[in-house]
Amino acid sequence: TGQINIDPGGQAQLFNIEDVLVPEGLENLAGFFNNRLKRTEEKLDKVSAQNERLANSLETVIPKFLDQSVNNVQRDIVFGQLKYGEKADVAIADEMKVASETLYSYSAGELAEKIGNENITPQRMGLILRALGIYGDPQFHHEYSISKKTRCQKYKQSTIDEIYRRLQNPKQYGLDVFEVAKAANFIKPQGT
Structure with missing residues (x-):
């Protein structure tokens, strides 16, 4: 018939089946x-x-x-x-080869300004880093990002700090006294 009887509370009511199935x-x-x-x-x-x-x-x-x-x-x-x-030597050689000019230029400029010696060129900076064992120290270099930009930003002041640490206590780093003296000579302020 299409209708359904529902009896709530005893009273019969009629609902259309479509209303029940399709609210x-x-x-x-x-x-x-x-x-x-x-x-x-x-x-x-x-x-x-x-x-x-x-x-x-x-x-x-x-x-x-x-x-x-x-x-x-x-x-x-x-x-x-x-x-x-x-392969630490290979890593350092490769790393420094790729970015050496940039790194040396940043650090050389900072160092030259700090000690008042304009004669510190990127090339001399390279000699300083080698003399103080920084160039070939894998632990020192590994602290910095592989990213050239990030590494250079961090490298600027950190390199200078590391140079002075090694100049003040060369024995701690097992450095050759002659090499340290050579580096110190490069770093001397002009006129001294």
Whole structure:
């Protein structure tokens, strides 16, 4: 008959079966979800298109990036070995070779200004670092970031501090007295 008898509290009432099975507003709710589903599908289509464009660009970008970054990757690998005490000399040589001019220039400028000796060039700075054992000290270099920019910023003052520490107590670092004297001679302020 399309109707159902329900007897709450002993009083018979008639309900249409559709009203029971399809509550009021359910059709609107279904429409809402259909719209949401449609919008979601549209978004997924956009994301899919973006992913496709990204994939296409990466096919050309990644090889180019890797070509440009091969030295950085090699340094990361070398420093990973250095962390475990392997190939320390190779790591330091490679690291200093890549960024030596930048590092020496930063440190030389700071040091020259601090002690009033404009004759401290990047080349002399290199000699100072070697004489004081800083150039080849893996522990000293490993404290700094692989990133050239970050390393240089930190390196400026830290290098100067390390130079003075080693000049004041060369025996602690097992340094050759003659080499230390040579470094100290480079660092002397002008006119002294």
